[in-house]
Ligand SMILES: N=C(N)NCCCC(=O)O
Ligand SMILES: [Zn+2]
């Protein structure tokens with residue numbers, strides 16, 4: 001038995017069931033869950049749930065993000081239970097569990113979007129804060145619908161090489177390049193507190209930037225991160241976010257292709273994984289309510305570089321949510 005530490009249901013709520021102990025069961029043994037955590041059905045409930053959504057029917061270029069949840073779980077075997085930079089043992093502070101994958105329709109994007117909204121909404125209604133491992137960026141729309149239903153319009157910190165505020169592709173409104181325009185149109189976002197971080201690369205035209213600004217977004221480009229540095233960026237975005245409920249969306253292509261080759265629409269000149277993780281850590285103390293990590297496409301990866309980066313990003317997001325939940 002290597003799937004979870006102890007029997008569920010026999011422990012008081014105050015003692016979370018943690019991951020498998022890697023000093024007892026080698027970390028490469030057993031079936032992968034995120035960070036070797038118990039499955040949600042083993043513990044009954046969770047304060048923070050990690051859920052996979054194997055879906056990539058919304059992509060405009062290279063497919064393959066449907067295989068990300070499995071790859072990120074495998075890469076997460078090496079994560080350890082104490083986060084020194086945030087000074088937290090997230091899996092001891094609160095109950096964290098792997099909620100498995102949501103089975104979404106690969107042939108009908110509208111139906112997939114509806115399924116995600118429904119199932120993540122149900123998970124959130126049990127009291128769990130949700131970190132999603134996608135899947136392509138289309139998923140942020142139903143995830144934001146679920147977040148806004150609980151919290152009202154949310155502030156958004158969007159890490160991405162791309163704006164993802166385009167209108168349609170081939171006439172289709174639900175794609176990985178359009179989730180945040182839909183989210184503004186649907187009133188899911190607090191338009192006083194929307195930021196892209198890591199934006200770069202060629203656009204279709206200058207109007208892309210004008211429309212993005214009209215929707216309410218502020219932009220911190222990848223070059224801004226390099227020139228101004230992590231601390232100044234953190235200060236700026238924290239001021240913008242204030243004490244609003246915050247949703248964090250991390251498109252792994254925010255990283256330079258050297259740090260994340262395994263993605264569908266790579267752009268040169270991106271952030272390092274160190275910069276990304278440090279900006280995330282700078283969010284400690286904000287009112288983070290949910291997060292996603294999307295656009296990992298393992299078929300283009302090398303030596304698991306991208307899956308390892310994504311597993312660490314998810315670990316940091318889980319840690320931020322655990323700190324927030326433990327404080328409330
Ligand atoms: N969300 C991601 N990763 N990419 C959007 C790129 C849209 C395009 O092909 O123009
Ligand atoms: Zn992107």
Ligand SMILES: [Zn+2]
Nearest residue numbers: 137160164251
């Ligand atoms: Zn994106």
